[in-house]
Amino acid sequence: MEGVRERLLRVGEELFALKGFREVSVREITRRVGCNVAAVNYHFGGKRGLYLAVVRDRWLPRAQKFREEFTRRLVSPLTPERVVVALAEAFWLAPVPERERWLHRRLLFQELAQPGEALPLMLQQGLLPLYREVERALAAALKTEVPSERLRLCVFSLLAQILHFGFFRPLLKEFLGRDLPVEEIMEHLQAFSLRGLSGWCAS
Template sequence: MAQDSRDDTKRRLLDAAGEVFSRQGFKAATVRTICRMAGANVAAVHYHFGGKDGLYAALLTEAFENGLRRHPPDLGLPAGAPAEARLFAFIHSFLLRMLGEGKSAWCGKLMDREMREPTQALDQVVERHIMPLAAQLRAIVADLLGNGAGADDPQTRLCAMSVAGQCQYVFRSKAIIDRLAPGMRFDEAGIRALAGHITGFSLCALKNFAQHAEMADKAAGAL
């Protein structure tokens, strides 16, 4: 088999797998369905990926890498950009990777399924991609807190989780949001506006965190 033909088959298998896995999940999806959609022989999955597990792991890696190439977490900001700008870029890129449309729209759906129904492939994705992204967000949050705590401080981690949680909520609850706020758009302009809101909301919280955290502790202690 010529190299170009092998590469084309591999590409078609990955594209078909993206559609099938994101729609059906890893357990329900079958190699036969993927190969039928890709116009490939079932043996091709074993030849190129070693089986269904290998195909899925390769797909998860590609989904993350493609998303990061298209929408890097700094969105091309120069080195030394203000923490506020870096936070907006991080949030905006996160939302673009999760909510973006087009040919690779299944990437966000695939990752959502993986979070809800984790497979063995998740460990590799976390180590290779999610951990560096989480560390980058924590570094931004630590700069914004300005309290001398480092990126690995427990409060910094919790604040970073709160920022990321806002982004994840929009994606995971989109069906509900469509009903509660039918006029809300998730096109390019809508995603940018949403990123601006989450950034503004997060900045207000982070810059007043120490004061309000103390008040919350007092309130909790009074219960």
């Protein structure tokens, strides 16, 4: 049975992710949960406390789960192609409901838009470890010795695309004229990241 505390965390995350911290009222959360307004203060010491608990108890564990999905999908011998595929799959095909993936992106987005004390937590404990993990895999995949800063920038470019294609999905739809299925996005990501524009260049 899901207690009031857990329901507050779940509903709180939904609303914070959808509208951002300020835009959500404690009343709205407790009404949906079906409990009293005072419950938030009792369990979390206030609205801000609930928000931080959401990040700690729901967002961070999920971030770690995505990271593990990535690692789990790496198959040796490592190639750049396989690293890219593992990364894309971890984000888009992991056994996590689409709804949760959306929540996850969205909450990060909200925190970036209005940075608070949760941001350092999310960056350092959520994103940075993933970046390092990808860097390690990529270093192993590229046989040549690549300067580590070069490598990290490539990791950044990879993640940039993954996050962007998530965040700007509506714009993509408008730009293309149709809603591209995940499989095709992955295919493009792979092609672009591995060969870049020169894959299409005549010269």
